[in-house]
Amino acid sequence: MKFKKTIIITSVALALSIGGYMYADSKTSVAEIDAMKVSYNTLSELESRSELIISGKPAESVNHVVRNADGLTEEAYTITSFKVDGVYASKAKKQLNQGDIIKVAEPFYIVDNGIKPGKTQFAIEGYEPMEKSKRYLLVLKPDLTYPDLNVIAGVTEGKYSLDETEQNIHSDEKTAKFKDELVKKYQIK
Template sequence: MEDQKVTYSEVHAKQLSFKTSEEMIEFSELIVLGRAMASENFVNYDKDGFTDDAYTITQFKIDSILEEDKKTNLKAGDIIKVAEPTYIVDKGISPGKIHFSINNYQNMNDTDKYLLLLVPDVKYQDLYVILGVNEGKHNIERIEADKEKEGVPQEDKNKKFKEELMSRFNIKPPM
């Protein structure tokens, strides 16, 4: 029973942050609309047992490519891997798990559609990273009641970016 207990821990981290949504668009290499599919926890440790890489790898199905910086050969219907800044550590013999979230990031769900601003990961060629943690991920189906942005650093700026990006790419909220 205790082994099923999950403790949530927010990790405060200095992140790449943008002044404007235009600056973020210029920095991104891939801007897509789509849906999250399966996700898996990824934690890699160094030789001393310290966390080296840790995140959730989410399979993301592209509905449309809004912008790409270089030719990626991606098209609608393709599935890419996206690193989400959360991960779970199983404490093993000590019961329970710890769910870490960077700057109160909430993972994508598999029912809503998302707008993502991405760059390729520097270490893993087949992995994309979300720009600015919360600044580069926007749930476009939950406009008014988007709880995913509550409690994140610079919450108002994140909501403003979402509005500007939806306008820029002519994304209409669902009826």
Template sequence: MLMLLKKRSTIISLILAVIFAASSYYYFAIYNSVRDLYVSSDYIGYPTGKALFSNAELVVVGSPLKDFEDRELHLSRFSNGALEDIATFTEIDVEKVIKGPEEDTTNLKVYEPIGVYQTFKGKERIAFEGYTAMKKGSKYLIFLSKNTYGQYSVINMQSGKFNMDGTDHEDMGEDSHNKQRIFAELKSSEYLQ
């Protein structure tokens, strides 16, 4: 009888150890993993600094107040459950208004075309046109216009924000040559003076 109880206790301990190991593996290796998905989007692109500046309603220099994970996520789905739209609202500490109404910069929340949401298979980061999120503590020159909901959105996708202090190494993105050209044009123009 004592032998049977020891055997049963050993089997239960092994089963619990396997369940714990499997749960830990799922949580750390799958549930918390991040899969990047890049989605194409219809947007108006501005190939020059002049066109970008002219078509922006608001141009500011500022920094995000929160880490990306702590920002407000906008997620909407179609009636069949498929993802319709995803974005992140980023609160900006505005240092300087270059163009546009200064009163709009109080408590400015910028609609960024990127978002992360949790699934059973892990986190999915969806970015439109290779957009990378602005980083807390980094300083940016940001070109904005109001979207159909009246929210300020980054225009020109990845080439609508420029890291000014060199602290965001992802900012140049895939089309870094074009973005560098636009930024150089803006820096040498009267727009940023």
């Protein structure tokens, strides 16, 4: 009887420990990375240094992390498939149409903490990942290394939620002004 009781108590303790670990492992903490981001003074400067101005919704995303032989991170971001629903300006050689899917490099990535429970999301300059359920206006330029990849101009200055009427709490006045000017200029609904 004493043996059965010990087995039951041990099993319950083990189950609670596993459950607690699994819960903790499902959590993601955020670490901000400071960087010298490119900032634009005017909307015309932002537009002149970009190749595409489009709207649409993000689909699936995948981490892209490249490490060197010593295990140090050389490049890291998230590649998001983005379904285009509107093209407002394009200097691209290839014509882009409604319904096309392009790759966008978002300046964040997630790392599994290994045996330590949880994951860590590294975000450059407070960047917030696009949400799949929302529609966005993006100002993009081509990536210098990967020709089929697009980069958001100015990290946060080239990404605007079209589903939110209020200014994003992480957005500054200039970015909100750029969004308003773009929506008005291109009559974006």
